[in-house]
Amino acid sequence: MEGIVHVFQAFADPTRLRLLNLLRHEKELCVCDLSAALSEEQPKVSRHLAILRQANLVSVRNEGRWKFYELARKTPKLQRRLLRSLDAVNPLETEDTFGNDQQRMAGLVLRLRCR
Incomplete structure (x- = not known):
């Protein structure tokens, strides 16, 4: 039961949803890329990523x-279904936030990225 609670808690935060959305569109991203795309401090992003890992x-x-970080390749059925449900989110409610995150990600100067 505790595992299910962790999963739903992970989906219950807007920052974590934004992180999941970015990771759905990119193969792999470092914390500094994710921080820049979300315009959030690195320690905050790291804490949210730890919850997503858990x-x-x-x-x-x-x-x-x-x-x-990347989306987990081997996820239990519940997590897979919830990740797929992000596709069904009403775009009018999220397009500004998700779209802005993706635009910032696309605009990152390659020389500033960690790779």
Whole structure:
């Protein structure tokens, strides 16, 4: 039961939904990319990513001092279904926020990115 609670808590926060949306459209992103795209401080983004990891929604790969995140490849059925449900979200309620995040991500200067 506790695992299900963690999953729903992970989906209950707008910042975490924004992170999931960005990771759905990119293969892998580091914390600094995600922070820049969301215009949020890195420690806040890291805390939200930790919650998403605990809910088995994202996985992390360490490369030196950088941490790269992606949607978890092997997720339980509940998480897969909830991730797919993001496609059904009313675009009129989210397009500004999600769209702005994706525009900022696309506008990141490559030399400033972690890779």
